[in-house]
Amino acid sequence: MAALAEALSRIGRATLPSRLEVEHPGLPAGPTDPPWLQTLLWLTRPTRLLRRYHARFGETFTMRVVGVPPFVMFASPEAVKEIFTGPPDELYAGEANVVLEPILGQHSVLLLDGPRHMRQRRLLLPPFHGARMRAYGETMRDVTLASIARWPRGAPFPVHEHTQAITMDVILRTVFGLDEGDADMAALRDALTRLLAGVANPFLLIPLVRADLGPRSPGGRLTRQLEAVDALVYAQIARRRRERTRAREDVLSMLLDARDEEGAPMSDVELRDELMTLLLAGHETTATSLAWTFYRLTRNPGALARAHAELDAAFPDGAPIDPDRVRELAWIDACARETLRLNPVVPAVARRLQSPMTIGGHRLPAGVVAVPNIYLVHRNPRVWPDPLRFEPSRFLGDKPSPYTFFPFGGGIRRCIGMAFALYEMQVVLATVLSRLTVRAVPDARVRLVRRAITFAPSDGMPLIVEDR
Numbered sequence: 001m002a003a004l005a006e007a008l009s010r011i012g013r014a015t016l017p018s019r020l021e022v023e024h025p026g027l028p029a030g031p032t033d034p035p036w037l038q039t040l041l042w043l044t045r046p047t048r049l050l051r052r053y054h055a056r057f058g059e060t061f062t063m064r065v066v067g068v069p070p071f072v073m074f075a076s077p078e079a080v081k082e083i084f085t086g087p088p089d090e091l092y093a094g095e096a097n098v099v100l101e102p103i104l105g106q107h108s109v110l111l112l113d114g115p116r117h118m119r120q121r122r123l124l125l126p127p128f129h130g131a132r133m134r135a136y137g138e139t140m141r142d143v144t145l146a147s148i149a150r151w152p153r154g155a156p157f158p159v160h161e162h163t164q165a166i167t168m169d170v171i172l173r174t175v176f177g178l179d180e181g182d183a184d185m186a187a188l189r190d191a192l193t194r195l196l197a198g199v200a201n202p203f204l205l206i207p208l209v210r211a212d213l214g215p216r217s218p219g220g221r222l223t224r225q226l227e228a229v230d231a232l233v234y235a236q237i238a239r240r241r242r243e244r245t246r247a248r249e250d251v252l253s254m255l256l257d258a259r260d261e262e263g264a265p266m267s268d269v270e271l272r273d274e275l276m277t278l279l280l281a282g283h284e285t286t287a288t289s290l291a292w293t294f295y296r297l298t299r300n301p302g303a304l305a306r307a308h309a310e311l312d313a314a315f316p317d318g319a320p321i322d323p324d325r326v327r328e329l330a331w332i333d334a335c336a337r338e339t340l341r342l343n344p345v346v347p348a349v350a351r352r353l354q355s356p357m358t359i360g361g362h363r364l365p366a367g368v369v370a371v372p373n374i375y376l377v378h379r380n381p382r383v384w385p386d387p388l389r390f391e392p393s394r395f396l397g398d399k400p401s402p403y404t405f406f407p408f409g410g411g412i413r414r415c416i417g418m419a420f421a422l423y424e425m426q427v428v429l430a431t432v433l434s435r436l437t438v439r440a441v442p443d444a445r446v447r448l449v450r451r452a453i454t455f456a457p458s459d460g461m462p463l464i465v466e467d468r
């Protein structure tokens, strides 16, 4: 498959310059390579493709991906502002996220629009309120300490699988209220890990590839993995309904108690879909962002040294990190944010137009998908001086505008887990760097690879650590 992709990519490179000139009638200019080729390159070489089209067409261009309406990509903060502040009932995110429905289910907050979206979003927000984060901090630190005790010393190992295990444990404990030693935790972790390894294959985004053609087909395997996870999630919901106590602090308990404006609770199917959404949206994204932060720190020794110095000043006795105090670590927070700028794990968000609309000076017809392109805005030299340089101090002074820096999307759809994710990154990084030194594996060439809808470092992000 890699050889085929490389060959097709070469064909794409050879044919692009001459074919790029032609415009789609009525839409901003864009490549006219056949949609199958754009799709293949979008799945296998996404950043190269984005950079090339951006260089060719500027800050707005139209792409065509098989099976979905045209994507109009926007790389300017002005257009992004128009989209994020535009009327939500004209700019549907749920419809644009439909590719996630087979896994997340039709009640997922990510897939809904209009009043149903607002209802679910309101039900989900309280457990993720900034002030509640402290309740999760100790779990985040202890899970990290247990994980790093098992990391090999002095030899290369793929750190991404370990950050995945950390964020998986954190989400199972904070969202489901499970504990290590609980048989349900091990079963759910195993089933979810298998499912996530399977859905990482970007070709499963294509409906035809997802079709269930028997247990050995990719689609068939996915169906069975999903059934296994569903059975466990429904069992957790049933168990919690039986054993419910109001004293519990996990997200599932809060969701069981949540009522909408009419006083109605969430049904089991709604709960299942939201739990899957939180598991999937919250685990892989945070794990991959952490892996990218190790990538950036190991390639920027000055930034890494400053992170160690900040930690030593804040926690001089070598005692375990106090999660209540990680907010004092402004430099480590800036390193995490600068990593999210250069390596946003979700490279773009999408809104489907319900009626014709003018965005960025372009009159767009109903039905097309307007895409605030996170990856391109975050690297736009008009917005970010010397954009490819890793420079955390960009985040030490004034906050950047939500239209120039938006790794968590924006408007009324902005990520519910933003405070949770930034806090978790902060606690995990502080805990790791307080105990270990980290360095790059000499000669290892880490590339960007697509895992389903996220952009991750290749080869599991190889790393070498030593005790401090």
Ligand code: HEM
Pocket (backbone or CB within 6 Å): 093, 109, 110, 111, 121, 277, 278, 279, 281, 282, 283, 285, 286, 289, 345, 346, 348, 349, 350, 407, 408, 409, 410, 411, 412, 413, 414, 415, 416, 417, 418, 420, 421, 422
């Ligand atoms: C670094 C980690 C994360 C990144 C980069 C990230 C990114 C995003 C992005 C780009 C969106 C779409 C926003 C839009 O369309 O404008 C989103 C939505 C969402 N995220 Fe996150 N996310 C992260 C962590 C989390 C966590 C930890 C959770 C919860 C446990 C979470 C839950 C959600 C939910 C529920 C939505 C849907 C919001 C809605 O449609 O109203 N995310 N996230």
